[in-house]
Amino acid sequence: QIDSARLWDSIHETARFGATPKGGVRRLTLSQEDKQVRDWFRKACEDAGLEVHVDTLGSMFGLRKGRDMSKLPVGLGSHLDTQPTGGKFDGILGTLGALEVIRTLNDAGVETDAPLCIVNWTNEEGSRFAPAMMASAAYVGDFTVEDILSRKDAEGTTVGAALDGIGYRGATKVGTQKFSGFVELHIEQGPILEAESKTIGVVDHGQGVFWYDGKVTGFESHAGSTPMPLRRDALLALSEFALTLEQIALKLGPNAVATIGEAVIANPSRNVIPGEIAFTIDCRSANADTLEALDASLRAAAGEIAKKRRVEIAIDQVWRKPPTHFDPKLVDAVERAAGTLGYSHRRITSGAGHDACNLNTIMPAAMVFVPCKDGISHNELEDATQSDCAAGANVLLHTVLSLAGV
């Protein structure tokens, strides 16, 4: 059994770094706040006797020796970056839960057969730099490291410059820290476990994600002297597209979602009809065919609206992450651990993307979910109970022990 109070204290101790007035956290990846929590995490790892190294994309690895050093370590962890208006649990529970597993084993003097390696992955959120789960995507070879290092945030700062800015461009070549498997603990970020009063979600699937950069090009003109029928208003075109996209997702059933999260009018002015808007689209489904149907429908809708409103709508797919089918044996191991510990549990599909989804493409991976209040995440009001967090960390502990061997 892990130390519930110690885990809870660590979560709240790190929530200082980027704390917002509304009780949330703003800790964009590779920001000064991210540096603060990274420094804290490095020290906590070292204090727990781990050997820490950092890869060239800033992901942090803390290695605990095993009895048999010829075996690959079992990986566990998550991320410490947050959304601009994020919460205290998303990613943090999984990273500090992994640290708590190590601390618990240390206290109990337990040596595992295989080594263990806890991880803090860089830029899981994808808010400052696209794509999300960036460093784990490069780790599994979905993107080259050079490509990722050149990605830019809204201010034009590259990932490379941001890494140097906080001193976290490490020496380890990306992908060289191997694992026999990876287990990630996380809050559900959805309403199902809470609604069904289950403590543990045994995650067997993850939604696929398509991300797009879009641009509407209309024509700027005078808000007072341009008659309504002559306008080529970029905002009205985007409005029609946004509502059509909502209808498309609704029609594809409960297993599809689509979101326009960003939309920026170029050179906005109260008395100028918007002439250009850059926007983003996020589409998800656990079903690959549904995702392709979403893609086809949204492109068709963009074409029709562009024609009707005499504007251009460019749609550029910038990220494709197919649906995840987590490793059946590892999923079983999570389920067994939850059962042995006596927690109520159910199989569940992850609505969000996770580093474990990337890792699952090259090694066995699995996830443990715990409920969060009202299913709210990516919001400063995100919340979870101490006992659910502790339950999740216990399932993580027992799953990892079953994989590493005692």
Place this chain on the structure above:
Amino acid sequence: QIDSARLWDSIHETARFGATPKGGVRRLTLSQEDKQVRDWFRKACEDAGLEVHVDTLGSMFGLRKGRDMSKLPVGLGSHLDTQPTGGKFDGILGTLGALEVIRTLNDAGVETDAPLCIVNWTNEEGSRFAPAMMASAAYVGDFTVEDILSRKDAEGTTVGAALDGIGYRGATKVGTQKFSGFVELHIEQGPILEAESKTIGVVDHGQGVFWYDGKVTGFESHAGSTPMPLRRDALLALSEFALTLEQIALKLGPNAVATIGEAVIANPSRNVIPGEIAFTIDCRSANADTLEALDASLRAAAGEIAKKRRVEIAIDQVWRKPPTHFDPKLVDAVERAAGTLGYSHRRITSGAGHDACNLNTIMPAAMVFVPCKDGISHNELEDATQSDCAAGANVLLHTVLSLAGV
């Protein structure tokens, strides 16, 4: 007859200050570029023998003595500020046209009976600070000077600080430079004169304007794990409102327009459902009842959409400018001047707001329009011909002479 080439040269000489790559001008009020054009204008006035003074809101006055100094001067002019992506003619033609009138009278050695006073009004565009026609509104008493000085731009800079920043907070008390009447030359900013091949628009009416600040408050949540029906998406609510507003304006007929020019998502992120959006509305009509109908309909629409989508939509009216009925005698004087000079002309309603609309509330005012290419304005592609500009300046000259007496 004014000097067509000299007027054309002045327009192009000042277009350097804030020139954009696409051939337009970005010269936000009280910016460094505005200071440059103001300095140029002050020197040009002094070179033309005018006595220049500046009021406490930065409006610039250049006085030319008349034979009878007991008479109030005739005012003429416009503004030198532009939209973020504005053109070379909007406001500039009227200000430099007024300067050209003075230069022409100087060259011909003509002394008028009443004095003349050319004006560059501060912040006509209303893009950096609301409302538009800001300084002339304070001049006629629609707002107090203290209120206007405290207005803030998007960065939080006040009008007062911006005036001090470029050294244009003058000594003249706002409203103390009196006029017997005011004539403003301007490009039409609409398509009518060009379509009907008329050289001069004799402006008899101006549309009224209502401006609003709006805010949609929904709820931020995760783009992947929040089912479509549970969302309280601020962008979807705004989209529905924008399309409804378009329908409202279309239904009220050709005599109504409505525009959302600015919309800013708070803390945007690709994978976060927008929780808050600030936006602006601009509504216009030449008919006061139509404007009130627009106001009532848009408020009702906001209420319905807010209820349906479980968001809040706040609508705050920040500016009310009733429709303008220009002084019939002065309108006749413009028409006579156009006729005498042999230019084709027609009566016309201004779609845009102008400083002359404000001045008309306390003195006789009138306007002269010339065609602009494709009716395009508030766009870097804004264009007008040299001969139309010269024709407008000639009508301005003859109207002013008829008012001031020779």
